[in-house]
Amino acid sequence: MALATNAAAAAAAMSGAAASQPRPHAPAFLPLRRRCAVRAVHAAEPSKGHGVPAAAKTSSPTVAPEKEAAPAPSPAAKALPKWSVDSWRAKKALQLPEYPNPAKLETVLKTIEAFPPIVFAGEARHLEERLADAAMGRAFLLQGGDCAESFKEFNSDNIRDTFRVILQMSAVLMFGAQMPVIKVSDKMNPSDLVKLIEILNPSNKPGRITVITRMGAENMRVKLPHLIRAVRQAGLIVTWITDPMHGNTIKAPCGLKTRPFDSILAEVRAFFDVHEQEGSHPGGVHLEMTGQNVTECIGGSRTVTFDDLSDRYHTHCDPRLNASQSLELSFIIAERLRNRRIRSSSMLNKHLTFVTF
Numbered sequence: 001m002a003l004a005t006n007a008a009a010a011a012a013a014m015s016g017a018a019a020s021q022p023r024p025h026a027p028a029f030l031p032l033r034r035r036c037a038v039r040a041v042h043a044a045e046p047s048k049g050h051g052v053p054a055a056a057k058t059s060s061p062t063v064a065p066e067k068e069a070a071p072a073p074s075p076a077a078k079a080l081p082k083w084s085v086d087s088w089r090a091k092k093a094l095q096l097p098e099y100p101n102p103a104k105l106e107t108v109l110k111t112i113e114a115f116p117p118i119v120f121a122g123e124a125r126h127l128e129e130r131l132a133d134a135a136m137g138r139a140f141l142l143q144g145g146d147c148a149e150s151f152k153e154f155n156s157d158n159i160r161d162t163f164r165v166i167l168q169m170s171a172v173l174m175f176g177a178q179m180p181v182i183k184v185s186d187k188m189n190p191s192d193l194v195k196l197i198e199i200l201n202p203s204n205k206p207g208r209i210t211v212i213t214r215m216g217a218e219n220m221r222v223k224l225p226h227l228i229r230a231v232r233q234a235g236l237i238v239t240w241i242t243d244p245m246h247g248n249t250i251k252a253p254c255g256l257k258t259r260p261f262d263s264i265l266a267e268v269r270a271f272f273d274v275h276e277q278e279g280s281h282p283g284g285v286h287l288e289m290t291g292q293n294v295t296e297c298i299g300g301s302r303t304v305t306f307d308d309l310s311d312r313y314h315t316h317c318d319p320r321l322n323a324s325q326s327l328e329l330s331f332i333i334a335e336r337l338r339n340r341r342i343r344s345s346s347m348l349n350k351h352l353t354f355v356t357f
């Protein structure tokens with residue numbers, strides 16, 4: 001399982017396509033839309049007297065409790081290096097290329113710094129609001145792309161092919177869900193997840209935290225319900241995302257890594273089934289995919305077999321769904337979203353009929 005705060009630049013760039021879509025009416029049983037942060041109110045804080053009658057202010061004196069001494073930092077905390085905005089520069093980036101000419105690198109970096117930003121602050125805030133919609137069941141997130149990208153493949157053709165498939169997938173999902181789409185381990189203990197969320201999002205702001213589950217279909221049905229219940233009982237708001245890729249990687253007889261399409265589909269179905277049983281919102285799906293006609297994941301309607309893997313196995317890291325498999329999966333997800341929307345409308349109509357009577 002991965003838990004991430006949301007600052008996905010690529011996702012923000014993709015969210016514009018969804019912005020122009022009409023927003024559906026939220027069913028009555030969903031939480032009300034909030035644009036402001038959900039803040040905790042501490043009894044020890046002064047009320048500042050807003051709207052409090054004078055009699056209430058002077059009715060009885062109170063004695064301020066003595067402040068408890070702050071606990072001394074633990075040895076482990078003392079050993080932690082001091083954080084600063086640029087402290088990351090002192091750490092070794094193991095997954096980035098090494099540049100042998102530091103002076104030339106610095107020149108290029110200064111040139112890049114002079115360019116306009118790829119993503120503006122307003123776009124990042126807009127993405128956070130859309131992720132909050134996904135957390136409340138009013139949107140569904142589609143996050144897709146390569147596991148690893150090389151400089152060689154960074155060209156207009158690859159960008160065009162990938163964006164085209166993502167746009168096609170989002171159109172399919174929007175048709176099924178009738179709601180906007182934001183593009184952008186089973187070993188987790190429920191109580192640990194709650195503590196981590198509270199640390200990362202103390203104000204419980206919707207859209208701030210995304211919980212990405214990667215467990216495999218069977219583990220999903222066993223483990224995910226406990227995580228959902230723990231988060232709900234703590235009153236926390238998160239966006240639940242499924243990653244059906246990493247829990248389903250196997251080794252083919254030829255020695256190449258691959259992922260069975262049927263296993264990926266089974267985990268997606270388990271994700272929807274569990275959320276339906278728990279009454280929570282499936283927020284989105286994370287896929288490793290490409291717009292190219294690669295043969296890296298077996299299965300799908302245009303069956304890719306173990307023998308086909310070596311034909312067009314181009315990934316630099318993990319196997320990806322090809323364009324056909326990605327679209328096939330999006331149609332299946334769209335059907336689940338459509339069924340969910342129909343059930344929600346039916347429940348809302350029953351509620352309204354009861355109130356009218």
